[in-house]
Amino acid sequence: MQQAAQATAFVPGHITGFFSAHPDPETARAGSRGAGLALADGVEVTVTAGSGFRLNGEAVDVDPVETVLARLGVDAAIEAETPLPLGAGFGVSGALALGTALAANAVFDCEQTENELIELAHCAEVAAGTGLGDVVAQARGGLPIRREPGTPPYGVLDAIPAITPIEYVAFGELSTETVLSGDTTQLSTAGAAALDDLLAEPTIEQFMRSSREFATEAGLLTTDVREAIERVEDAGGVAAMAMLGRTVFALDNGLSNAGYEPSVCQIDPAGGRVVDTGSTNAEKRTF
């Protein structure tokens, strides 16, 4: 048995470029199909015994995190840090849920596999209505394609094998709960078409084209987002909208070339993972 007094997990941010919603009464089967980008800008979650949850130093309530801890049957103190804006389409709630699951499993010796922890976090996120597909994508890393909704063994993931710098500008929040709880028919029809196009030509350029098209057809563009996308196109690039947030992203120097001062980061190839279990870890092992 190995019990760490403290553990830290890192989970990448995740921008969804397009999706179709697939609700299901069984949360492990519920989810979305679509594709996105896992970002090296992410969330670090540190868990110790105790209680309380703080995000960037402020006490907050995050439903999926509470659910994860309850399902693991542990009381934990959680400190999370992220450079990502909240409610802006970066999957921060999913990252908090998965990071909490990974770090708490290490601290409290819960003996869960990665797939079990992913399912735990995914189901907590779906139940809270804060997301449908971020957790499984954040667990995989890279440029994940959600071919079938849900977690393993139901969910089926693939990915585009590419690397590229990503630029993004966030203009503000958009409520995932509000969009997902409304009529998603138009949005899901557009998402299914975008996925077909991507699977016919699975490249990062087609991902951007599919995402760009979806941004228009989903009917979610705000004025600031629309203007940024058009300015990037005028400068010869392609940009799209992070689903769901008032955030625009582009490859390479797309936003810089259009006169914005974007955040810049790489794609995170690894996905959610434990990154630190303390220096005394080895001394505690018993075989």
Place this chain on the structure above:
Amino acid sequence: MQQAAQATAFVPGHITGFFSAHPDPETARAGSRGAGLALADGVEVTVTAGSGFRLNGEAVDVDPVETVLARLGVDAAIEAETPLPLGAGFGVSGALALGTALAANAVFDCEQTENELIELAHCAEVAAGTGLGDVVAQARGGLPIRREPGTPPYGVLDAIPAITPIEYVAFGELSTETVLSGDTTQLSTAGAAALDDLLAEPTIEQFMRSSREFATEAGLLTTDVREAIERVEDAGGVAAMAMLGRTVFALDNGLSNAGYEPSVCQIDPAGGRVVDTGSTNAEKRTF
């Protein structure tokens, strides 16, 4: 269309701790069940247009690499570099196959998804008889558990969410082809039992215990390997044998504490990935 003149992929080395063999006439379904460690010591594969294959500067023939290129329908010049010993249980042939697939896909604009490239490399490795489970594990990274043999959608992977330094000492080669082409009944019975034990308690400590037990029961221990495992145990650690090679591995300082001078590396969390497509990549994009 994006065409890189040169691309480099990194694929982690992979030590299998225990396994059961599951041959199948359909190579995508053939494979192994078991568990192992993906290592930050791995293989870098650089692909350009041209011909010829060199590993650490020497011209060699590697069947799975040839098969991958033939299946992609491209002619490529390949330069591979690795600090890992060959034929010693680190999955170098699998890494070469997967690395070639990832890098060649980027250079020649083959428009394959990650899963398609993993299947290509896995099938090439199985057909050559050089491995059964390394490729899928190397693609996932971390501490992969192969719950069901083969590639997606047949193969089912899970993982142990842990990090730890790994030490290893390689005493020499052991022919994977010879072992796998012989009677694997005893070995597979032991491997199935080891996997049951691990799934009942999916921790890195149980992985080491399962691997240690398998090393004895599989009947493959050489004198040098047996002695090293026993010396680590005498020093209070647990070591096991890399399948298939005359290599001993341990967690933390297990081999150092037993008086060896091991190689030391971390677990690679990301798995096989493209790491470089050249600085002019962005300029070549056409949307």
